[in-house]
Amino acid sequence: MASLAARQLLKGRHVAVVGAGLVGAGWAIVFARAGLEVRVFDANPDTAAGVPDFIRVQLEQMQHHGLVDDAPAVLQRIRVSADLAHAVRGAGYVQESVLERVDVKLGLMRQLQELLDPDAVVGSSTSGIGSSKLTQGLDLATRVLVVHPVNPPHLVPVVELVPSPATGAAACDFAHALMLAVDQSPVRVNREIEGFVLNRLQGVLLREAWALVADGVATCEDIDKTVRDGLGWRWSFMGPFETIDLNAPGGVADYAARLGPLYQSIAASRSQDEQWPPELVGRVEAERRRYLSQDELGQRRDWRDRRLMAIAASRRSRKEDGKA
Amino acid sequence: MASLAARQLLKGRHVAVVGAGLVGAGWAIVFARAGLEVRVFDANPDTAAGVPDFIRVQLEQMQHHGLVDDAPAVLQRIRVSADLAHAVRGAGYVQESVLERVDVKLGLMRQLQELLDPDAVVGSSTSGIGSSKLTQGLDLATRVLVVHPVNPPHLVPVVELVPSPATGAAACDFAHALMLAVDQSPVRVNREIEGFVLNRLQGVLLREAWALVADGVATCEDIDKTVRDGLGWRWSFMGPFETIDLNAPGGVADYAARLGPLYQSIAASRSQDEQWPPELVGRVEAERRRYLSQDELGQRRDWRDRRLMAIAASRRSRKEDGKA
Numbered sequence: 001m002a003s004l005a006a007r008q009l010l011k012g013r014h015v016a017v018v019g020a021g022l023v024g025a026g027w028a029i030v031f032a033r034a035g036l037e038v039r040v041f042d043a044n045p046d047t048a049a050g051v052p053d054f055i056r057v058q059l060e061q062m063q064h065h066g067l068v069d070d071a072p073a074v075l076q077r078i079r080v081s082a083d084l085a086h087a088v089r090g091a092g093y094v095q096e097s098v099l100e101r102v103d104v105k106l107g108l109m110r111q112l113q114e115l116l117d118p119d120a121v122v123g124s125s126t127s128g129i130g131s132s133k134l135t136q137g138l139d140l141a142t143r144v145l146v147v148h149p150v151n152p153p154h155l156v157p158v159v160e161l162v163p164s165p166a167t168g169a170a171a172c173d174f175a176h177a178l179m180l181a182v183d184q185s186p187v188r189v190n191r192e193i194e195g196f197v198l199n200r201l202q203g204v205l206l207r208e209a210w211a212l213v214a215d216g217v218a219t220c221e222d223i224d225k226t227v228r229d230g231l232g233w234r235w236s237f238m239g240p241f242e243t244i245d246l247n248a249p250g251g252v253a254d255y256a257a258r259l260g261p262l263y264q265s266i267a268a269s270r271s272q273d274e275q276w277p278p279e280l281v282g283r284v285e286a287e288r289r290r291y292l293s294q295d296e297l298g299q300r301r302d303w304r305d306r307r308l309m310a311i312a313a314s315r316r317s318r319k320e321d322g323k324a
Numbered sequence: 325m326a327s328l329a330a331r332q333l334l335k336g337r338h339v340a341v342v343g344a345g346l347v348g349a350g351w352a353i354v355f356a357r358a359g360l361e362v363r364v365f366d367a368n369p370d371t372a373a374g375v376p377d378f379i380r381v382q383l384e385q386m387q388h389h390g391l392v393d394d395a396p397a398v399l400q401r402i403r404v405s406a407d408l409a410h411a412v413r414g415a416g417y418v419q420e421s422v423l424e425r426v427d428v429k430l431g432l433m434r435q436l437q438e439l440l441d442p443d444a445v446v447g448s449s450t451s452g453i454g455s456s457k458l459t460q461g462l463d464l465a466t467r468v469l470v471v472h473p474v475n476p477p478h479l480v481p482v483v484e485l486v487p488s489p490a491t492g493a494a495a496c497d498f499a500h501a502l503m504l505a506v507d508q509s510p511v512r513v514n515r516e517i518e519g520f521v522l523n524r525l526q527g528v529l530l531r532e533a534w535a536l537v538a539d540g541v542a543t544c545e546d547i548d549k550t551v552r553d554g555l556g557w558r559w560s561f562m563g564p565f566e567t568i569d570l571n572a573p574g575g576v577a578d579y580a581a582r583l584g585p586l587y588q589s590i591a592a593s594r595s596q597d598e599q600w601p602p603e604l605v606g607r608v609e610a611e612r613r614r615y616l617s618q619d620e621l622g623q624r625r626d627w628r629d630r631r632l633m634a635i636a637a638s639r640r641s642r643k644e645d646g647k648a
Contacts, residue, residue: 160550187549189546194590195587197547212521216514218511224563225511228559229509231525232560235555235559238552239544239556240547241544241547242548246628247475252608262519263531267531281576281577285577288576297569304570308557310638
């Protein structure tokens, strides 16, 4: 079903992924998993050469978790192109995942303007640069928006769609429909704002967490425990609004009446300009290294990805059972 | 194992739960599940009378999810006492879960001071009142601390331990050991601070979420989606510090160097005194009611609890398999 809808949206054309680091490679899996043909290009030949192996390993693990049914077939839909023109010519959609620098991305957009079909849409994976900065002075601007995934995109479904003032409604609607068709979870961010929604939410929580460590209120391990054994359970299947909607007898307005003043008082207790000073960063780094040495970081990232796969698999089987 | 350790800590004595609303009843399950004898008292006879039935239903669902092995045996360890003295005399530990009002809790503490064994420890379930306010002028103060659960305590393991300046180290260590022995996840909050750790973290995220709705950046449904299909997945098994520790090649200090300035800039973009004005509360309430009518709130809470049970069950089986 998903694959038919995706192919129809693209009118039979392929998807191009430009930039094949972790994010780009993850995107290639997302599109190919949904039955689309994918062409991948990376300006660095070594990166490009490593793509098929990296994706194969990911797909095998995903199949082990029940997240893809036929890993070799998915892999076969992903081709590495030797040059940009081969990757993007005739594509219905381009996912840009190159280096997070305005000059690099803007340079690519200029090339894409020359190479793309007149109705092809471009999504940028940028986590921090508004697409208006990436398309200044380009006619292509009407067909470019931010399509920001969480890393890795093939394991975590949420995607932020952020148009610039120049982006046309058709491009926004196309990107939204495409993300739904490839089984991602698109969120509309109505205007360019620093950090978009996801990193703003993460940012304010991090800020409070750092301040609590700085003030000696709790260790970073105990703060982590508060989230992973408490707060985070609810947030893994309900957002913050649904959480509070269910946490007062009369719903969210009732909650705001009961607890709004407490939360405002908490918020007001932090000044605006607190930093993460080097001494504090050093303390947190030292505490983390007691739990996980520098050498073990990579292994722990693999563990994280297996946990994410398990969550994705449990979501998938709930969906198939017709549960919300 | 857990039950032996818990019984040894209590020197064979029972646990008393005073106040038998949702929180108190949940606590009774926590202690009885670990093999402890529990006496429950509520000043309202109707509430007290409803306790066994409520707990029986909870335990049946927990058994269905593999969270208790022998629900009837657990239920049998919970007795409802007709008066406070019967509930607390001879108890090794009292979990106070009465109405969230200083006068009510302080009145109870005065009675407990008369009734308790000289070494019994008292934990308060308060989510917002520092225990120094609850024990002003009482000798009992050295043996009282906040032991704040997430609701419902029998499904979500995290517990915040917050001593007052008067609380003795022995009482803190006892409460910490007891919580571990009954399979909760204790977090040490080193001093009384508004909202403790959990509600401070929730509070800052909620504040940003409300502000994003107020500014028209996203709908509350899209903000919820950003968390439940993205951010919250990681936070359900890793805290915020471990998350960023794994999100930069060199760990948390590397992350702070790369992304600290962005997060500080996001934090600085919010003024301190933003409120949740009535008009905004009304808008959010109206949007939530489109997804879930007032009539459906109760049903959705049951759904939430089933999801939490599923998470707890998957944690339990990971633990039994020896996985972190």
